[in-house]
Amino acid sequence: xxxxxxxxxxxxxxxxxxxxxxxxxxxxxxxxxxxxxxxxxxxxxxxxxxxxxxxxxxxxxxxxxxxxxxxxxxxxxxxxxxxxxxxxxxxxxxxxxxxxxxxxxxxxxxxxxxxxxxxxxxxxxxxxxxxxxxxxxxxxxxxxxxxxxxxxxxxxxxxxxxxxxxxxxxxxxxxxxxxxxxxxxxxxxxxxxxxxxxxxxxxxxxxxxxxxxxxxxxxxxxxxxxxxxx
Ligand code: C5P
Numbered sequence: 001x002x003x004x005x006x007x008x009x010x011x012x013x014x015x016x017x018x019x020x021x022x023x024x025x026x027x028x029x030x031x032x033x034x035x036x037x038x039x040x041x042x043x044x045x046x047x048x049x050x051x052x053x054x055x056x057x058x059x060x061x062x063x064x065x066x067x068x069x070x071x072x073x074x075x076x077x078x079x080x081x082x083x084x085x086x087x088x089x090x091x092x093x094x095x096x097x098x099x100x101x102x103x104x105x106x107x108x109x110x111x112x113x114x115x116x117x118x119x120x121x122x123x124x125x126x127x128x129x130x131x132x133x134x135x136x137x138x139x140x141x142x143x144x145x146x147x148x149x150x151x152x153x154x155x156x157x158x159x160x161x162x163x164x165x166x167x168x169x170x171x172x173x174x175x176x177x178x179x180x181x182x183x184x185x186x187x188x189x190x191x192x193x194x195x196x197x198x199x200x201x202x203x204x205x206x207x208x209x210x211x212x213x214x215x216x217x218x219x220x221x222x223x224x225x226x227x228x229x230x
Pocket of ligand 1: 014130133
C-alpha cells in the first residue's frame, strides 16, 4: 500500500466548547457540539498523522486512532494545546483550532455555590480568555508550519474571515455561516469557505462535517506533499 500522506506528521486539533465556571455547580458555555473538530481529528489520523485532540466537554465518542486530552476551561485548553504543540522533539507540524472557546470567563469563580439572597441577582465580572489560535500562530521556532482556524459568523462571512486571518496570524481560515436556520450548530452538515493567505477564497459545497473534514485533511496533506507543486 502507498504510504499515507501525513505519516510522520504531528497534528494538534482543538474541538468543542469550553465551560467557564461561575461556581462549583454553574458555568458559562456555548452551543458547539465538537462534531466538526472531532471529524477533523479523525480525518487527519486517517491520512496517517499522529493526532492529539484537545477536547472541551462534548458528548461525542473519541475518534479512532487519536490521542484525546479532555479539558473544561479555555485556560486548560491553552495549556494542553501548548503542551501538545511544543515538545522537546520540536513543534507539531499542524494545528487546527476548531474549538468554540469562550471569549470570557468569570473573573473570580466562587468557591462555594452562590446563594439567592435579599440583595437580588449577583453581578458577574468577566475577564477575557486567552486566544489559543493567536497564541499558536505566533511566529517563532515553536510555531507549527501550518496553523488553521475556523470562523463562525452569522453574516458577512468572507469579510470577517479575511479580517480574522490577518488578526490571528494563522495560515488558513475555514469560514462557516452559523446564522439561525443554517442548522450548522449541532447539525451534521456544514458549508464553508477556505481562505488561505494570498489566494482567492474557495467556496466548498454544502457537505457533511465528515466530508468537510476529509477535504480539509486532504488540502493539508497536499501542502505537505513534497511532490506537489506549490
Ligand atoms: O475570534 P473568534 O472566536 O471568532 O475566532 C475563531 C477561531 O479562533 C477559531 O479557530 C477558534 O478555535 C479560535 N479561538 C481560540 N481561542 C479563543 C477564541 C477563538 O483558539 N479564545
